[in-house]
Amino acid sequence: MRNEKRMERLLGYSLVAPAMLLILAIAIWPVIQSFYYSLFDYRLNDPTKSSIHLSYSLDLEGYLQNYPFLKSALKQEMATADGQTKQTLAQIEQKLAKLDAAIRSDDQVAKQYDKVNEVLDNFGTPSDELKIAELDKQTAERLTVTVHDVVETLKKMKKAGELKQADKVVGLAEGLEGVVIEPNFVGLKHYKDSFSDMRLWKALWNTTFFTVVSVAIELVLGLGIALLINKAFFGRGLVRATILIPWAIPTAVSALMWKFLYDGQNGIVAHYFETVGLVDRMGDLLTTEAGAMFAVIFADVWKTTPYMALLLLAGLQTIPSSLYEAASIDGATKWQQFTKITLPLLKSSILVALLFRTLDAFRVFDLIYVLTGGGPANSTETISILAYKVMFSQTNFGAGSALAVIVFLCVAVISMIYIRWLGRDLLSDGSSVKR
């Protein structure tokens, strides 16, 4: 018997394992990595910041395209110069040679150094892995300081007219300035910057406003509809299909459809809204701040109220009708029946529906991205839209990841609050959610 139990446990774990590994690798690991990215100044369009560096490194390609030529150029200058100038040039040359030796003192770096040199001699381009060599902090700092000094000195000499090929020499020396790649670890700077930026607060406010208002309207309307259609009637199938279609259509497509209906010149819904006096001018719907927020919420309510009604209807159907019969015999009014029977028994259905809807609304992206793009003047820009823009329009992955982590934390807090309310119902066997 004990053996059997053990077998069952082993079988359980091995059946769950593939799914768990996938979830770990494709969902949980990326979230951790997002947090890691958010600690770096990580930009895709800046070659020195297009990957993550915890330590100093050296761009050997840039170094070797300049240093050897600078060395020979200096030698040429020395050959024709005299006195003080010659001495200064010799000093510079020596300094650089010592530095070069220091760089090559590390075996690994020296190996990469020679390989890159070979590739460059054959007019090839070294791979990113080959050309970036890790450098200790001391050498890196020394390299930066020395190169800076050399450039300054050479510039002075150029001004004084002491150099024959001044432009070439100074140009080569300046080419050495960008070869040290500094670590782009910035700690919590992105978070600090985000929180001191009004745009984040505005986006957070927009998200919260959108979530609270649309979910509240959806709950009230959805509950009303569910109560009304919770009876036997002709054409249930048609109504059920009607409810499901807005839910099933891609949000991006329905957003585009609403954009057509809201259009300032030709939109039929905008036209009707103007006729009934809901907006002053048709164009106001998508071009004013309040109009755009209203338009977005209206479209969301249209898409998800039917779904909310469906969830609540399922909950309503679990309430035994005998309770209502008993209540009406005891002389309870309809309102009393609603507040004393329906609401308490529907509580967990309502909470579950609210949980899923709140989280969905808080993460809203497709609807707003297609309908308003976050405009006008960022008035409908939610936090997901902001994070997307920072990541993919400004290609600033570090700051964008910080915003994404903020979205994640908000969602985590919201779920925890709901789960507190729901208790363990959601997970345990025979849950009240189920039926």
Added chain:
Amino acid sequence: MQKKAGPFFYVFLALFVFFVMFPFLWVLLSSVKPLSELFGDKAFNWFTSHPTLKSYVSVFVNYPFLRYLWNSTVVATITTVYTVFVATFAAYAIARLEFKGKTVILGLVLAVSMFPQIATISPIYMFVKKFGLTNSYLGLIIPYTTFALPLSIWLLVTFFRKIPFDLEEAAKMDGATPMQTYFKVILPLAVPGVFTTSILVFIAAWNEFLFALTINTAEKYKTVPVGIAMFQGQYTIPWGEISAATVIVTIPLVIMVLLFQRRIVSGLTSGSVKE
């Protein structure tokens, strides 16, 4: 409560159906209007006297719309088949077998299904880019696991739990191993649940927007939602074509919903699942 429905009720019902369906109705009417009647003073007329299918032809001739449909079908189908396959085993174990940490695992699945997509997109984008998977089917199928797998497990667990335990006990008495019980007893009974789960996962994958928008940017690999959303140009929006395309993608959905509405509703409400 089974109350009788009165005439007022049917008026309300008709209004409700009309309001919900109005946008589709309008788009359907617009899709057969000639271009000149989409704009200007005729824009608010309900019916056109010169119906035309020009917009429909244009959708297929001027845009790679057929390609979008094909891409979405491939990505959504493969995602559904593979995630539901992996999920059936996990869900069976969670619903029917005794082992420690079950609740934690299910909690984890639920938590992951609540993850905001935006929180995973940057590492996933970098990963897909690194392995040269941008503009490929695999480049979408892998990220779609993030929402499809938790959704499948969550739904399947509730379906597996509904199968009576007596059957399993009986199989055990007859000397069947757990795997035999699974394949011979449980799985055949779970087919409707698996089917329902597949429909819901398919719809979720078909409708996905954010990953498709960032990962498959080439015309050749765009999915339907992104493809249609990108119909709008910098300065002009081809409303005729957009209306026609919307009708084309809605019609199969309407058919699917009419055919499977009972299943979809049972899936949506049994786990009280998102979306």
